Amino acid sequence: MSIEKLIRKDLLAFGGYSAATSPETLVGRIDIATRDIIKLDANENPYGCSPRVQRALAKFKQFHIYPDDGQERLRRMLSGYAGIEPEYIVGGSGSNQLIDLLVRLLINNGDEVINCTPTFGVYSFSTKLCGGTLVEVPRLKDFSIDIDNVKASITPRTKIIFISNPNNPTGTLTPRKDVLELLDTGVPVVIDEAYYEFSKQTVLPLVKKYDNLLVLRTFSKWAGLAGLRVGYGVFPPEIANFILRIKIPYNVNVAALVAVEESLKDIDYLMMSVEKIVVERARMFAALKKIEWLKPHPTRANFILCDVLKGDAQKLHDQLQSKGILVRHFDQARVKDCIRFSVGKPEHTDALLTALRQIGGE
Ligand SMILES: Cc1ncc(COP(=O)(O)O)c(C=O)c1O
CATH class of the missing domain: 3.40.640.10 (Type I PLP-dependent aspartate aminotransferase-like (Major domain))
Incomplete structure (x- = not known):
């Protein structure tokens, strides 16, 4: 019996949700150890829980x-x-x-x-x-x-x-x-x-x-x-x-x-992490603005969306991934040429900026 006959017709072409990449799925695909991956793709909190x-x-x-x-x-x-x-x-x-x-x-x-x-x-x-x-x-x-x-x-x-x-x-x-x-x-x-x-x-x-x-x-x-x-x-x-x-x-x-x-x-502790992220967001925004081929959009969340003005956003995503930095790229209209960076710790921003400068100079 064909399974397709059993399935709701409107779901046969349903693409599902395209979720963020889990670091463990990259084992063997990139040369970076899972523990060294910098995850800036799902707007998670880099300081962890209380x-x-x-x-x-x-x-x-x-x-x-x-x-x-x-x-x-x-x-x-x-x-x-x-x-x-x-x-x-x-x-x-x-x-x-x-x-x-x-x-x-x-x-x-x-x-x-x-x-x-x-x-x-x-x-x-x-x-x-x-x-x-x-x-x-x-x-x-x-x-x-x-x-x-x-x-x-x-x-x-x-x-x-x-x-x-x-x-x-x-x-x-x-x-x-x-x-x-x-x-x-x-x-x-x-x-x-x-x-x-x-x-x-x-x-x-x-x-x-x-x-x-x-x-x-x-x-x-x-x-x-x-x-x-x-x-x-x-x-x-x-x-x-x-x-x-x-x-x-x-x-x-x-x-x-x-x-x-x-x-x-432990709200005071958690709010301190939130404040660190908000402070880092401003520093990251200013630094991204200085990269002439990226245009960051103003944000009130814990991530920054950037237009990729030169080259292709999917390729940039892949290049960053091969360096162990996970970021988000989209298929939707209006954001196809954009890349989204979650705000991490200051050292994550520094690693991202170094990688972006290397990629931009290639
Ligand atoms: C706007 C928005 N709503 C809801 C969620 C889902 O959050 P949760 O982890 O609580 O399911 C997300 C997660 O990225 C989000 O960006």
């Missing part, structure tokens, strides 16, 4: 017990950090899972999702997977959102507008007044604040005022927990309840729960 997390996990004795499916303690802990009552909060295995759950909850076959491109790939990934129709509204030249065009694209079938704020991969921050204008359309608006701790701008408190505002956050970036997969959504309580009902059981694992608890006891 040492409290490592100590608590080393001592933890309950890995054989399922976590609380209703997430009561998690929601209470997050409530303190987010400054909103637990009934507004749902935890996810990364905020990616909450993107997926929101799409599953709201999208019927053929319903429309507005995506302000170029943007984070999981919005289109989940929309396509759920049989939704993507309505792409390209960002303006400076990568700000084309608000008039978004509003003009709304139809009775529009069920979600996705805004990554700041936007991945461009780093652009959407001003609050633009978010408010979109909320006034009445369409559910997802404001993905994965990089909130770096941008320091949030609309989270407005969830109490707007029943169409859905905010996403994560512990992957500021708290250095990308590998443990924990994020959260702040939604109107009715939506939060539906998401809790449709999520897979026990979706946030016990190690992640311990890690959240310990991270929240």
